[in-house]
């Protein structure tokens with residue numbers, strides 16, 4: 001076997017690697033990533049959208065409140081560690097009230113701990129806090145956000161992979 005190129009990350013595979021489904025991968029991680037990618041592609045956009053619509057109408061998985069616009073909501077925490085500053089984004093599927101609560105906590109965290117990184121802390125902290133304030137602005141949105149649709153799509157694909165099954169066929173009445 002000669003040199004191989006990883007199908008996922010283009011790394012040169014000197015020896016070993018993993019062969020799966022006719023492709024060569026440098027590592028288990030890359031093979032799994034490719035598998036996940038294929039599984040996601042097998043979940044039609046329309047199916048993910050329908051599922052996202054259902055999730056959106058469901059009670060909040062965090063607080064159980066009904067009709068509060070469940071969506072994928074992000075909050076950002078800025079933490080300074082002297083010469084290093086990190087910004088961590090947390091995403092959860094929850095209602096707008098829980099989303100605002102998480103954003104508030106993240107803002108408090110950033111205001112307390114964000115400044116202490118040099119030189120980026122004092123620059124990033126206000127940006128991150130503004131982003132979280134923006135997250136808290138109530139928006140009227142009838143349909144699920146693209147981010148929620150994508151998260152749901154990943155979730156369906158992960159479920160399909162976990163069961164070691166192909167998706168239930170047919171997922172969609174084929175139009176053509």
Ligand SMILES: [Zn+2]
Nearest residue numbers: 006009026030
């Ligand atoms: Zn690779």
Ligand SMILES: [Zn+2]
Nearest residue numbers: 060063095098
């Ligand atoms: Zn909630």
